[in-house]
Amino acid sequence: MSVNEAPPTPAPLGLPDVGGPRQPLLDAAGLTCHFPVRGGPFTARRVVRAVDGVSFSVGKGEVLGVVGESGCGKSTTARLMVGLAPLTAGKIVFDGRQLGEDLTLTALRLGAQMVFQDSYASLNPRLTIEDSIAFGPRVRGVSPADARALAHDLLKRIGLDPARFAGRYPHELSGGQRQRANIGRALAMKPRLLILDEAVSALDKSVEAQVLNLLADLKADHDLTYLFISHDLTVVRYIADRVMVMYLGEVVEIGPAETLYRNRAHPYTDALFAAMPSMDPDNRTQTPPLTGDPPNPIDPPAGCRFHTRCAFAESVCGAREPALAAVAGDAAHLAACHMLEPGSGHSKARAA
Amino acid sequence: MAAVTDFAVPSEARARGYWAGVWRRLRRDPAALVCAGVLLALALGAIFAPWLGLADPYQGSMIRRLKPIGTPGHLLGADELGRDMLARLIYGGRLTLFLGIAPVVCAFVIGTTLGLVAGYLGGVVNAVIMRTTDVFFAFPSVLLAIAISGALGAGIVNSLVSLTIVFIPPIARVAESVTASVRALDYVDAARASGASGFTIVRVHVLGNVLGPIFVYATSLTSVAMILAAGLSFLGLGVRPPEPEWGLMLNTLRTAIYVNPWVAALPGAMIFLTSLCLNILSDGLRSAMNVRQ
Numbered sequence: 001m002s003v004n005e006a007p008p009t010p011a012p013l014g015l016p017d018v019g020g021p022r023q024p025l026l027d028a029a030g031l032t033c034h035f036p037v038r039g040g041p042f043t044a045r046r047v048v049r050a051v052d053g054v055s056f057s058v059g060k061g062e063v064l065g066v067v068g069e070s071g072c073g074k075s076t077t078a079r080l081m082v083g084l085a086p087l088t089a090g091k092i093v094f095d096g097r098q099l100g101e102d103l104t105l106t107a108l109r110l111g112a113q114m115v116f117q118d119s120y121a122s123l124n125p126r127l128t129i130e131d132s133i134a135f136g137p138r139v140r141g142v143s144p145a146d147a148r149a150l151a152h153d154l155l156k157r158i159g160l161d162p163a164r165f166a167g168r169y170p171h172e173l174s175g176g177q178r179q180r181a182n183i184g185r186a187l188a189m190k191p192r193l194l195i196l197d198e199a200v201s202a203l204d205k206s207v208e209a210q211v212l213n214l215l216a217d218l219k220a221d222h223d224l225t226y227l228f229i230s231h232d233l234t235v236v237r238y239i240a241d242r243v244m245v246m247y248l249g250e251v252v253e254i255g256p257a258e259t260l261y262r263n264r265a266h267p268y269t270d271a272l273f274a275a276m277p278s279m280d281p282d283n284r285t286q287t288p289p290l291t292g293d294p295p296n297p298i299d300p301p302a303g304c305r306f307h308t309r310c311a312f313a314e315s316v317c318g319a320r321e322p323a324l325a326a327v328a329g330d331a332a333h334l335a336a337c338h339m340l341e342p343g344s345g346h347s348k349a350r351a352a
Numbered sequence: 353m354a355a356v357t358d359f360a361v362p363s364e365a366r367a368r369g370y371w372a373g374v375w376r377r378l379r380r381d382p383a384a385l386v387c388a389g390v391l392l393a394l395a396l397g398a399i400f401a402p403w404l405g406l407a408d409p410y411q412g413s414m415i416r417r418l419k420p421i422g423t424p425g426h427l428l429g430a431d432e433l434g435r436d437m438l439a440r441l442i443y444g445g446r447l448t449l450f451l452g453i454a455p456v457v458c459a460f461v462i463g464t465t466l467g468l469v470a471g472y473l474g475g476v477v478n479a480v481i482m483r484t485t486d487v488f489f490a491f492p493s494v495l496l497a498i499a500i501s502g503a504l505g506a507g508i509v510n511s512l513v514s515l516t517i518v519f520i521p522p523i524a525r526v527a528e529s530v531t532a533s534v535r536a537l538d539y540v541d542a543a544r545a546s547g548a549s550g551f552t553i554v555r556v557h558v559l560g561n562v563l564g565p566i567f568v569y570a571t572s573l574t575s576v577a578m579i580l581a582a583g584l585s586f587l588g589l590g591v592r593p594p595e596p597e598w599g600l601m602l603n604t605l606r607t608a609i610y611v612n613p614w615v616a617a618l619p620g621a622m623i624f625l626t627s628l629c630l631n632i633l634s635d636g637l638r639s640a641m642n643v644r645q
Contacts, residue, residue, distance in 0.1 A: 082545040
């Protein structure tokens with residue numbers, strides 16, 4: 001089928017692979033994003049610590065799932081990757097080139113593109129689908145004819161017949177079709193990293209499955225790498241190679257998907273997974289889920305940020321912040337918990 | 353790959369442009385079309401008044417004073433100085449429509465630009481622009497217009513300038529709030545993530561989505577502009593007698609309201625008709641500019 005042939009990349013788009021397959025596509029170190037909150041004239045200026053020292057890397061062709069409850073900094077982390085949120089500290093290295101050093105934001109935005117959750121709000125209601133997809137290439141200097149050809153090609157690729165859909169407005173499409181169009185719009189820049197911020201969360205289950213299959217096909221055909229953000233653990237398990245669990249702006253656990261799903265090292269990961277509905281009605285989830293809301297990111301708890309809600313919290317948890325460390329000697333599986341750190345002073349930790 | 357089921361409306365050829373679509377939708381709105389026709393007739397009448405074979409609008413006559421509507425030769429009667437009302441109303445459209453529409457058009461261009469810049473950039477730029485416009489809100493619009501006109505001196509051009517200044521702040525305010533709400537939408541973020549410049553994003557993604565509400569609001573200001581212009585004329589700061597201008601005519605005829613109320617009400621009726629038509633037309637245009645129809 002001609003649809004599977006990769007279309008030629010117009011000259012100004014795309015970012016060449018410089019580091020080879022073994023170099024991580026994305027290396028994020030100590031990402032920090034603090035938003036100042038306006039206080040009154042007599043109150044101290046305070047900051048929301050939306051993302052606080054997040055480090056991770058994504059290999060080429062890999063899918064990194066990011067999970068965590070609302071407000072944990074998943075979306076801000078995603079927005080940092082395309083420069084939509086201001087980076088307070090930390091560095092982003094894309095295929096060996098560091099943002100701000102030998103990689104400009106404009107160039108990074110050719111390598112990384114983002115798909116948002118709200119399929120309707122992410123398409124301009126006054127532009128046809130074709131114009132929305134062609135917009136990015138057009139601003140990068142692709143000729144109108146080439147941008148149009150590219151848009152038609154992508155429409156075919158995402159399963160929307162250009163003859164029927166190219167001239168339609170967003171309100172004339174269903175939710176699934178709109179989200180396909182958004183994926184097409186992101187792919188129009190010929191990115192290598194696609195950031196999917198809850199991209200399938202608002203869709204019906206059947207449509208969600210179709211879009212997930214489309215994402216799997218696109219990944220294979222275009223050599224894409226995904227940063228897949230979701231609150232749906234089942235979907236993340238289906239699509240992700242590795243999973244990163246975030247809590248209150250920090251990474252609490254990261255590891256290969258299957259390892260993490262089988263052997264949850266951090267109590268927060270455990271609580272998160274315990275809140276997943278069981279597929280078997282005779283085997284209902286009995287563990288009580290976490291109570292309360294996450295603490296305020298303006299003034300996060302000292303020590304381990306999870307200690308205020310953790311069932312195993314002891315005095316050491318509120319005193320000292322645990323570092324990410326290998327779980328059971330597996331260097332790929334890291335968690336930040338005093339119970340896993342020998343000699344940390346927690347009663348469940350092994351002695352040093 | 354799974355077949356995509358088509359739930360949306362059947363596709364038709366959509367090669368036509370945006371404005372062709374606006375016209376196609378406007379044609380289906382009879383009220384807006386009638387109002388457009390009335391406004392067109394008023395404007396054409398005003399422009400071509402000297403060639404319509406009307407009586408001299410400046411020629412008074414003591415015996416014709418306050419003749420009622422329907423007097424032979426003077427279809428709409430005569431005013432307090434015996435001047436032909438029909439001629440004065442049609443000639444009056446020249447100044448009134450100009451003073452009603454021109455300041456709003458000027459304020460629309462300036463206010464929308466200010467509001468777009470403030471709403472899109474936010475932060476310090478927003479604070480500077482919006483707090484400055486807030487200063488103007490401290491004065492009632494009539495007083496502000498009188499103060500500016502008084503400072504600049506009487507005259508039609510100065511009335512135009514003062515009315516423009518009066519209308520910039522409210523239009524900028526509306527433009528800023530709709531721009532800020534569009535600015536927060538994901539498609540603007542997506543456009544930023546594609547590397548487009550702020551100017552391109554505003555031109556392609558913001559402008560089209562904010563013009564509708566600002567446009568409708570600005571149209572509603574034209575009737576206010578006409579009344580304010582009339583007020584300025586009444587105070588001797590705008591149009592001067594014997595120039596025919598609806599607001600000025602309304603003011604001078606008010607002494608005749610017990611003698612011949614119908615004639616005295618005619619300039620008011622013209623202002624009412626014009627602003628009604630403008631409002632209905634702007635409403636129709638707003639619906640027609642909405643691609644979802």
